[in-house]
Amino acid sequence: MNKVILVTGANSGIGLALCERLLSQDMEGLQLCLACRNMHRAQAARSALLSSHPTAQVDLLQMDISSVSSVICAAHQVKLRYSRLDYLYLNAGIMPNPQFDVKAFFRGLFSSNVITMFATAEGILTQKDSITSDGLQEIFATNLFGHFLLIRELEPVLCHAGHTSQLIWTSSSNAHRSAFNLEDIQHRRGNQPYSSSKYASDLLSLALNTHYNKEGLYSSVTCPGFVMTSLTYGILPSFPAFLWILLMPLFWIIRIFTNTFTLTPHNGAEALFWLFKQKPESLNPQVKYHSLTSGLGNNYTQPCKMDIDFEMSEVFYEKLLQLESEVRKKLKAKQQKSSTSFSPPAGSS
Numbered sequence: 157m158n159k160v161i162l163v164t165g166a167n168s169g170i171g172l173a174l175c176e177r178l179l180s181q182d183m184e185g186l187q188l189c190l191a192c193r194n195m196h197r198a199q200a201a202r203s204a205l206l207s208s209h210p211t212a213q214v215d216l217l218q219m220d221i222s223s224v225s226s227v228i229c230a231a232h233q234v235k236l237r238y239s240r241l242d243y244l245y246l247n248a249g250i251m252p253n254p255q256f257d258v259k260a261f262f263r264g265l266f267s268s269n270v271i272t273m274f275a276t277a278e279g280i281l282t283q284k285d286s287i288t289s290d291g292l293q294e295i296f297a298t299n300l301f302g303h304f305l306l307i308r309e310l311e312p313v314l315c316h317a318g319h320t321s322q323l324i325w326t327s328s329s330n331a332h333r334s335a336f337n338l339e340d341i342q343h344r345r346g347n348q349p350y351s352s353s354k355y356a357s358d359l360l361s362l363a364l365n366t367h368y369n370k371e372g373l374y375s376s377v378t379c380p381g382f383v384m385t386s387l388t389y390g391i392l393p394s395f396p397a398f399l400w401i402l403l404m405p406l407f408w409i410i411r412i413f414t415n416t417f418t419l420t421p422h423n424g425a426e427a428l429f430w431l432f433k434q435k436p437e438s439l440n441p442q443v444k445y446h447s448l449t450s451g452l453g454n455n456y457t458q459p460c461k462m463d464i465d466f467e468m469s470e471v472f473y474e475k476l477l478q479l480e481s482e483v484r485k486k487l488k489a490k491q492q493k494s495s496t497s498f499s500p501p502a503g504s505s
């Protein structure tokens with residue numbers, strides 16, 4: 157039987173590199189499904205994968221993970237196409253309007269915290285969030301809630317008696333407990349919505365293991381390190397991509413001190429790829445699997461205990477279930493309203 161793998165945010169960066177790595181190791185037994193919001197970019201990614209792996213099975217799925225109706229519609233398509241999903245990579249993510257605090261960066265450079273700053277970006281990065289048409293905070297909707305809804309919708313193809321499936325999240329070293337508040341799970345009030353959304357994915361993964369392991373579904377969290385992708389290029393907007401490339405020698409030097417500077421999407425995808433080869437029952441639900449690259453350029457995966465607890469993950473899970481039922485009700489009301497406004501006037505045939 158082919159292994160069916162769905163990857164969100166697969167048309168670029170870490171998601172695309174992961175697809176390339178999966179096909180390079182085992183092209184025959186894999187059926188890849190690239191879930192992307194933009195079909196032109198999705199087609200380009202598919203063509204790139206097929207040019208190096210001409211006989212690979214690569215399907216496309218249109219899905220805007222930040223939109224409730226789009227996720228439900230895409231999940232419906234998946235259930236029609238596949239009887240089972242073996243791996244679901246929850247990778248799509250955004251960090252819009254990043255604000256880089258140059259002063260804090262220079263202060264950090266000359267402090268004892270310099271390595272932590274380079275590894276986690278703690279204290280030097282904030283973002284400005286916006287609201288989606290569903291009334292959700294955009295970063296929360298994209299990085300977390302859309303993926304939660306997708307898992308809930310895909311339950312019938314993820315949970316099969318006598319068979320295991322894996323959920324693999326692309327979290328971050330920027331996931332800080334201090335940025336997350338159970339009373340404000342969407343981070344409406346703070347200025348670190350990205351960090352909050354990534355901490356939320358760590359919590360959710362733990363709760364999913366609590367609720368779904370008995371049904372054969374396992375969840376793990378990864379951190380790709382600092383990777384140069386369109387997401388990170390946006391951090392210094394006045395800095396064109398080629399200047400980032402010019403900084404590469406400096407980044408290679410920093411890598412000697414912190415192995416978190418994985419830098420390329422291929423390296424960043426290391427832990428995501430490593431998890432593909434593991435037995436899910438052998439994984440620890442309380443650790444994050446980090447992609448790391450040594451000063452000599454060797455990739456490896458290292459587990460690190462997460463700053464999370466069961467109680468908090470359970471409260472968060474309950475809140476997500478409640479939000480899910482609210483957004484479903486809203487969607488139903490919206491659909492009913494639009495169907496009545498389009499119904500033909502009484503008496504017309």
Ligand SMILES: NC(=O)C1=CN([C@@H]2O[C@H](COP(=O)(O)OP(=O)(O)OC[C@H]3O[C@@H](n4cnc5c(N)ncnc54)[C@H](OP(=O)(O)O)[C@@H]3O)[C@@H](O)[C@H]2O)C=CC1
Nearest residue numbers: 165168169170193220221222247248249328382383385387
């Ligand atoms: N780069 C880094 O240093 C780090 C990245 N990460 C995480 O890695 C993941 C991948 O990011 P990365 O590869 O760096 O960045 P990219 O910007 O290259 O990739 C992000 C992917 O997510 C997709 N995406 C964004 N919004 C949506 C949406 N609403 N619906 C569907 N797809 C969407 C993008 O599609 P599109 O092309 O249409 O925008 C793109 O394919 C993210 O979750 C990010 O937070 C974590 C730690 C470090």
Ligand SMILES: CC(C)=CCC[C@@H](C)[C@H]1CC[C@H]2C3=C(CC[C@]12C)[C@@]1(C)CCC(=O)C[C@@H]1CC3
Nearest residue numbers: 273274275276277281328329330381382388391
């Ligand atoms: C010398 C020089 C100009 C350094 C610039 C450094 C920063 C731009 C990076 C240092 C740590 C990086 C980092 C990220 C972005 C870029 C840095 C702030 C992330 C926040 C990117 C997204 C993540 O999920 C985590 C990364 C942590 C480290």
